[in-house]
Amino acid sequence: MTLLIWVIVAFTFSAVTSPCLGSWIKSAGADALDDSHRESACPSPTTVRASYYGPGFNGQRTASGRIFRQADLTAAHRSWRFGTKVRVTNLRNGRDVVVTITDRGPYVRGRSLDLSVGAAQAIGATGSGVVSVRLDPLCGTPADS
Numbered sequence: 001m002t003l004l005i006w007v008i009v010a011f012t013f014s015a016v017t018s019p020c021l022g023s024w025i026k027s028a029g030a031d032a033l034d035d036s037h038r039e040s041a042c043p044s045p046t047t048v049r050a051s052y053y054g055p056g057f058n059g060q061r062t063a064s065g066r067i068f069r070q071a072d073l074t075a076a077h078r079s080w081r082f083g084t085k086v087r088v089t090n091l092r093n094g095r096d097v098v099v100t101i102t103d104r105g106p107y108v109r110g111r112s113l114d115l116s117v118g119a120a121q122a123i124g125a126t127g128s129g130v131v132s133v134r135l136d137p138l139c140g141t142p143a144d145s
Contacts, residue, residue, distance in 0.1 A: 042139030043080050048112035050075075050088065050133045052120035053105070062103035073122065076103035076114040085138040088115065090123040090131055097122035098138065 054070035062068050064082035075086065080101045089096040099119045106114040113135065115125065125131045 043084070043135075043137045045134065045136045046112075047091070047132060047134050049110055049130055050113040050115055050125065051106055051108065051111050051130045052115040052117055052125060054117035054120075064102045066102050068103065068116070069118075070116050071118040072116055073097055073099045073119045074102045074116045075099040075119060076105035077101050077112070078104060078106075080137070087136040087138060088113070088119065088123060089134040089136070090125055091134060092128075092131060093124050095123040 053076070057068050058070045060068050062074075062076075066074075068074070075088070077084075077086075080086070082101055084101045085098055086101065087096055087098050097119050099115065103114070106112070111130065113133065115123075117126065120126045123131075123133070125133075
């Protein structure tokens with residue numbers, strides 16, 4: 001019985017690590033075993049609700065390890081990779097800014113992005129607090145294009 005368990009474990013390990021068998025497993029619907037392709041993929045453009053955060057967090061360390069500076073052009077997103085550059089466009093007035101994802105959040109239902117105060121001011125979002133924005137990730141393109 002123990003030998004059978006070892007054989008199953010050895011086959012499973014070799015199937016997951018083998019390029020040939022690993023691709024067979026993925027085509028069989030077990031791609032949850034390897035999600036490394038998701039992390040390197042560029043997120044799709046999307047429209048979300050955004051808020052901003054600042055004074056209470058200024059000078060504190062973010063989830064990425066950077067020190068948060070409320071005047072910097074940064075943002076928090078729940079799942080996008082740290083360092084991702086994103087063009088954020090305020091749908092109400094058309095103003096946009098390029099931010100870098102440096103933190104995780106927001107943790108409020110109905111919101112998908114937390115902007116630094118500097119980024120919120122750049123798109124005219126500090127008056128209303130919560131705005132609809134379009135997110136255009138700038139993966140592999142110059143940030144000022």
